[in-house]
Each structure stands twice: as structure tokens, then as C-alpha cells.
Amino acid sequence: MVKITDVARRAGVSPSTVSYALSGKRPISDATRRRVQAAVRELGYRAGPAGRPASGRRSKVLALAVPMRSGIHVPVVTEFAVSVVTAARAHDHDVLLLTQGEGEEGIGRVAETGLADAVIVTDVQLHDPRLPLLRSRSLPSVLVGVPAEPDGLTCVDLDFRAAGELCVDHLARLGHRVVALVGSPPEVYVRRTAFARRLVEGFTAAADRHGLASAVHPCGTGRDAARAIAERLLRELPALTGVVVHNEPLVEPLIEAFEHLGLRVPGDLSLTAVCPAPVAASARVPVTSVSVPSAELGTRAVHLLVRKLAGAAVPQRTLLPPRLTERASTAPRGA
Amino acid sequence: MVKITDVARRAGVSPSTVSYALSGKRPISDATRRRVQAAVRELGYRAGPAGRPASGRRSKVLALAVPMRSGIHVPVVTEFAVSVVTAARAHDHDVLLLTQGEGEEGIGRVAETGLADAVIVTDVQLHDPRLPLLRSRSLPSVLVGVPAEPDGLTCVDLDFRAAGELCVDHLARLGHRVVALVGSPPEVYVRRTAFARRLVEGFTAAADRHGLASAVHPCGTGRDAARAIAERLLRELPALTGVVVHNEPLVEPLIEAFEHLGLRVPGDLSLTAVCPAPVAASARVPVTSVSVPSAELGTRAVHLLVRKLAGAAVPQRTLLPPRLTERASTAPRGA
């Protein structure tokens, strides 16, 4: 490992001069700076984190806590994680991966040992047990998801409430009068995960506003669950013509189930989903959807965190506006 | 942050005594140790990484390089990553996440800065550009996947060759005489990713050994690709009754495509897959499969790495034996 003293010797200056030449925190003459830079290049020096945290400085590491509970959609989380890493690198930071089974403990550990400078917390629940930790410690953090009491915390998320509304607005505009929301698996609501409930709120509010008949059903995943919920919906709401799905792995099976019951999509039934664009686009009938912008969420989260670390004030809540992409699964009622 | 001097003062000993009491690297009297432990507990002390790397010690961080190229199956990678984190934590290590677009550079950086003690490299290609780095540096590493020249490196992988053979053996035992392999997307072979080709080798070797007619076709993903490959196979091999699929997202669409062409699975056509168990089990016809043991691979990789770090000799190649799970997609020919 090349160290700063090697560079200093090579450039014929003192280590502190090298440090300043590289950090720019003090003026260094052009000539010297060039010699230092040359030495750095020749020796392949890179400032190691070795002495940095030891001298009370930043470690340039961000922790990313991903619980990986059941009921969350893996590709979304992964895309998010990748975008976090990419964005972090763009800010000269690295990313430490924390998973559940450790999650809470992990955050505490990272905070107290100074392993990471800050933490990004995902899959935030309404009353998340990790919140006290984040509040009490002096560990800067950004939450992905909005808890019940977001005061004093920094949160980013898709505006799920608006997403729910947007789907209903779209269906209403197409003339549908009876709509249903097929939601995430029950455990997601039991955990009271924030985003799922906010979507329900938006859905219900918009349905009421438009004077539509509506129903909300959580639903597990898999072909059987899809078939069951489809049958149940048609039984309970015979006039149903508009469905919103918020359950990634169920999108495809649900379409199948409806078709199996003799309903064509979008001929007899219009369907919109809140899910990642690839899932929507690759379904047997490409689905009109509000996509979950995982990548952008990751980038945003990192930006916010970096600004916090720099001491800047950041907004408490950042809700990304939903965008609806029309595909082949929605049509005017009775078309 | 509580530091070692705080503990020392509280326990009425010197910092070095605390260090020794905690590490056990020198004998410390029972009484003193107990006092130290009490102080640690009362103050909530945890040895920070701060001064550790600075004093030439280990940082207790493992880097995990996941390229995230196209054509790899996200859930597999994620499961792997999670198991790596879990296993690492069990060995008191943390995990730093590196992705591509940085991959090669990232490994170099980590190695030279001492950010991480060691690295786990995934998605290894036959002639992986990262290999020279891993060889030249004194950075301990474990590869997931086996390159063309594994000398001097430590590799873990599923024994894909054996997996290919196992599938063919199974089909042959059921009486099938004409078999085909539907492989991963072409880019996977173009990149010459090791595992994909080893599977092909095993498949071909076993087919030859059993005297079966066989064909191998890479294949993209998606419903259209599935339909196309199904038609092509039946055209080129009219007597085809056994298919091996090595392409996670294609399993489901392929069954669909065959059924669409009037072939029942397993009545007319037996199908086995090499894929994660959940994919196989949740298909419309549960598929007899050799599962990719991502979680075990992660655990193994970490174990090997930890042992290397401890200075122990480790086997150069660890190939996990494939296990075939019979499900509903295979049956005796003509049954």
C-alpha cells in the first residue's frame, strides 16, 4: 500500500503538503501541486481510510439498511441498492450493506463504532422500531418511506397517496364507476408499512371524490391467490370494471385469472398497477402503471444524505410525484 | 462515541489492559477482566474500527463485488448477497457493496486503500478482467464461479457440469432419447461466463454418454423468445421429448409456449430446469429442477475468506454437488 509519506518523499515535500495539495484546504503553489500530482500518479497513491476515521474525520462510508422482509419485491430493492451505490460513488463514498436479523442492532453498531458516517434506512414502517435509534444518535440518516411521526427525520418516497389517486383518476376519466384495489400481502399491512397504507388512502379518497363504488383487498401472491381474489371481487362487485393492483408478483397471475373467468383485459376490465416499469411492460397484456422509481429514490436518498453530512439543511419530506404510463390494459368502459 | 480510554478510566486500568482484556491476547487476572467487562457494559463500549486499520490491523470489512450485468437473475444475486452479509456478521465482519461501472476500479480501490480486508467476486467470467488484479494484489479473495485459469485463486460454485449431467441422466433414466438444452441469453455465452458453458459441457457429455440425440440453444428471455425457441426446437427435433432449461425467467414462458403448441408437460414433454427452487416450485407446472444454492454459496464464500484471512490454507476449488428435486414436470417417455 502506497502511503502519503511515500508520495511526500517522492515529491520532495512534507506529508502535510501532500495532504493540502490533494485536499485543496490550503493554498499550494502550482509548481508543488504539480509535483505532488505527478508523484501520486507515478506511485498510484490513493488516500486510504486508514488514518482518516482515527483522526476524527469521516470514513466516507454510507450504511444501507435493507430489511429483506417477506412481501417486498426483490428486484425493486436491488435496483434501489444499485442506484445507492452508484450515487454514493459519485460522491466519493462507499456503501456498507446491512440486512435484517441485524438491522436494528446493525444500525446501532455502525453508529457507535463510526464504521459509517450515515445510514439509509429502507422499508420504513409506520412505527418503526429503528426510529428511536435514528433520532437519539447523532447519526445522520435518510429514510426511504415515511413513518407516522416523521418529525426531525429526513424521508424520501414515492408519493403513494398521489399514486393511488392517479390510478383512480385515470379509471374514472375512462368512465369506470366501480373500482377495486388489490393490495399487497396482508403482512405488509399488519406491519403497517407506511407506503401501502398511503396508497390505500389515496385510492379511497379519489374513489370517494369521484363518487365511485370501491373496495380494497389485500392479497397474497401466486396463481391461487390471484384466482381466489378475482372470483371474490366479481362475486362481491358484479359491476366491477376497474382494478388497481399494488402487488408486483400478482400483476401477471391476476390478468390470467380474470381472463380465465372470461373477462378480457382491457375489453371487459381495465387494470392499472403500481409497480416497477419492467413488470408492467412485460406482462401478457402490457399494463398501464405508475412505476416505482427505485433508482431515483436511491439517488435522491444519497444526495440528501451527502448534503446533510455537509451540514446543509434538507427538506424533511421529499415525495416524488407519481407518473402514470398508459399501456394496453386500460380502455374506456364498454369500449 | 465511547472510547477505550473511557472504559479504562471507569475500570481503573490502563487502555492497554482494556485492549488485552477484550482481545484475550495476553493473560489478564480474573478480577480485572471482570471490572473491565462491567465497565464495557455500563458504558456501552464497542471497539470502533477507528484506530484499527490505522495501526495496520484488519478493518473487519469484506467487499462484495456484484457486477449486475444483464442476463443475470436478480433474486439469485440478492439471495446470495444477503447470505454473504449474514455469514459475514457471524464472523464479526461487515460487507461493503461494490457494483459494476466501478467493479474493476472498485476492487483496486478497496485493495489499495485497505478499506476492506478481502473481496468476494461474483459473476466470474472465463477470462475475467478482474483476475489480474486479484492475483497481483495481496488482497485475499474468493471467486464465485470458476475462470479458465483458476490457479492461485480460490473459487466456489455450484458444479454446473454435474448439474447438466444430472438433468440429462434423469431424462435418460425416464427413457427420453432426444433432448435439448435451452440456455441462457446469448450475451452470457459471449461474455463466456464460466458457469453457463460448464453446464453445456455437462449436458453434452451426458447426452453423448447415454447415446442421446441432443441440441443446445441459447435463448433470450420473454414470451416471444420462448415461443420462438419452442417452435424451432420442434421443427429441428421432431422427436424431442426432453428439455433442460438453464434460464430462470424463461421457465414459465417456455412451458406456456409448449402447451400453446399442443404439447402437455409432462405428458408429451419432460422438462427440467437449473434455477432457484422458488422459480421451479411456483411455475404453472412445478418443475423438476437442480436448484442454484445461492445462499449456501454465499456462506461458503465467506467461510473460505475468513479462513484465508486467518492464514489457513483453503481448497482452490469448492464445487457444490448439484441436487435434483423431482417435481411435476418430468415423467417417463410415453407415459
Place this chain on the structure above:
DNA sequence: AAGCGGTTTCGAAGCGCTTCGACCGGTGAA
């Protein structure tokens, strides 16, 4: 009572880097 081996503890040094205070030489002003 002095010497000895063994145990237990301490002090100091050092890891790689940053940063503070100070020094040094040159410039423009008085």
C-alpha cells in the same frame, strides 16, 4: 533478607492521515 521466576499491568510507540500553529522568504508600503 536477598534473589528468582512468574504473573499482571502499565507506558510509550506507532499505524496513516489531517490539521493547527508557526516559520520562512519575498513583496509592497512607509
Place this chain on the structure above:
DNA sequence: TTCACCGGTCGAAGCGCTTCGAAACCGCTT
């Protein structure tokens, strides 16, 4: 010509932790 000032550089200290060498102390033996 002297002096204040400033840009540019250096030396030293310090971050939290580990570790080496040695001191201190114990109970025994002579």
C-alpha cells in the same frame, strides 16, 4: 531601508486502538 503582511511550506500533535518491552508485584526458595 525597515516592517508588516502574505502566500507557501513544514513540523508536531492528535485521532482510537494495538502491541512491544519493561516495570511492578507476588510468593518462594535459599
